[in-house]
Amino acid sequence: MHGTGVPLVTPFDDAGAIDHNRLATIADWLETNGVDFLVPCGSTGEAPLLTADERVHVIETVAETTDLPVLAGTGHEGYEPTLDTTERAAEAGADAALVVTPSYYGSDDAALESYYRDLADESPIPIVLYSVPKFTDHTLSPQTAGSLATHDNIAGIKDSSGSLESVQRLVTLTDDEAFSVLVGSGSTYAAGLAVGADGGVLALANVAPERASAIYRAHEESRLDAARAQNTALVELNRAVTGTYGVAGVKAALELRGQEVGEPRRPLQALPAEERATLESILDAALESTAGR
Numbered sequence: 461m462h463g464t465g466v467p468l469v470t471p472f473d474d475a476g477a478i479d480h481n482r483l484a485t486i487a488d489w490l491e492t493n494g495v496d497f498l499v500p501c502g503s504t505g506e507a508p509l510l511t512a513d514e515r516v517h518v519i520e521t522v523a524e525t526t527d528l529p530v531l532a533g534t535g536h537e538g539y540e541p542t543l544d545t546t547e548r549a550a551e552a553g554a555d556a557a558l559v560v561t562p563s564y565y566g567s568d569d570a571a572l573e574s575y576y577r578d579l580a581d582e583s584p585i586p587i588v589l590y591s592v593p594k595f596t597d598h599t600l601s602p603q604t605a606g607s608l609a610t611h612d613n614i615a616g617i618k619d620s621s622g623s624l625e626s627v628q629r630l631v632t633l634t635d636d637e638a639f640s641v642l643v644g645s646g647s648t649y650a651a652g653l654a655v656g657a658d659g660g661v662l663a664l665a666n667v668a669p670e671r672a673s674a675i676y677r678a679h680e681e682s683r684l685d686a687a688r689a690q691n692t693a694l695v696e697l698n699r700a701v702t703g704t705y706g707v708a709g710v711k712a713a714l715e716l717r718g719q720e721v722g723e724p725r726r727p728l729q730a731l732p733a734e735e736r737a738t739l740e741s742i743l744d745a746a747l748e749s750t751a752g753r
Contacts, residue, residue: 461531461556461588461616461640463496464673465661467504469711470518472722478514479722484525486719491526494673495665498522499558501533503595503620504663504710509725512541516548523553531588531661535560539575546583556586556615558661563596569604576608586615592644593621602626606633618661620644624651631656646672646698650691653679664698667713668746697746700739705731712736713743 468490471482487498500522501507501515510518519532532554534545546557559579561572580587589608591600599621608614615638619626622645630641635656643652646664653659653676665672671694678687701709711721712731716739723730731739 461497461529461642462658464659464665464676465497465499465531466490466495466665466669467499467502467661467663469666469714469721470505472725476725478518480521482720483518483521487522487525489719490669491528493669495669497529497531498526499531499661502558503592504666504707506707506725507533512545515545516552519549519554520552529555531556531558533558535590537562537564543579543582550584554585556588557583558588558590558618560590560592561596561598561600563598569601572600573604573608576614577611580611580613583613586613588615589617591617591619591621602629602633605630609634609637609639616640616642618642618644622648624648627652627657628655647695650675650679650687654684663702663710664694666710667701667717668694668697693749694746697742700742705735705739709739712739716740716743
């Protein structure tokens with residue numbers, strides 16, 4: 461995987477069921493706005509709140525809608541359900557599986573390395589590691605990722621630590637392998653690309669796909685100052701939809717951009733009107749400051 465990926469939201473209807481028509485519309489809108497691959501059933505897609513069957517149906521809808529590569533979130537807390545969902549995702553059209561580090565029992569890196577190796581041995585599609593300490597309270601070490609990168613069926617990592625040092629070390633330790641390092645923080649996207657990352661999976665790209673994609677294009681064209689400037693202009697928006705408001709903020713921002721996605725699934729709640737107004741101001745400022753860049 462390379463370029464700008466989107467951990468796309470999962471739209472729900474008024475009854476709380478997945479709205480597959482809206483999902484297809486969003487996938488098409490994102491593709492039209494220049495992103496390079498789609499990531500259904502990630503953290504921003506409320507994957508922990510979906511049943512295994514719902515995940516597979518979401519992946520199937522996205523794969524049927526887009527011509528872009530599909531990196532599907534298939535990770536659960538246990539090995540067997542993760543392998544089962546990964547196998548079903550492959551049948552549904554996924555090109556690779558994004559597998560979050562199991563966290564409930566506090567497994568260490570030695571246990572996680574064994575887990576990922578066994579999974580990669582059995583998976584019909586490539587595995588992409590997913591380190592997201594914000595939600596799991598565990599950071600997969602660059603050394604462990606570097607060791608796993610030698611496996612023929614482990615294709616990369618999404619590093620959502622927000623640490624540029626971590627990205628640099630991952631790039632260095634996996635440089636000799638066919639292994640993609642993907643930045644998981646929209647605020648450090650241009651910096652990550654500058655130190656050798658292959659792309660990113662950015663919640664920010666849901667609400668500003670054309671702007672996030674422009675960062676990668678500018679980098680590929682060696683317009684590094686333009687990439688940094690574009691990224692800098694999006695930092696406050698990224699902070700709002702990831703750190704401050706989370707999934708509710710992403711969904712509210714998408715609604716403000718004309719994409720109907722419904723409310724988050726319980727126990728998450730929709731963004732209150734006052735905070736929605738604040739988010740709208742941040743969104744408008746970001747889109748205006750990046751226009752034409």
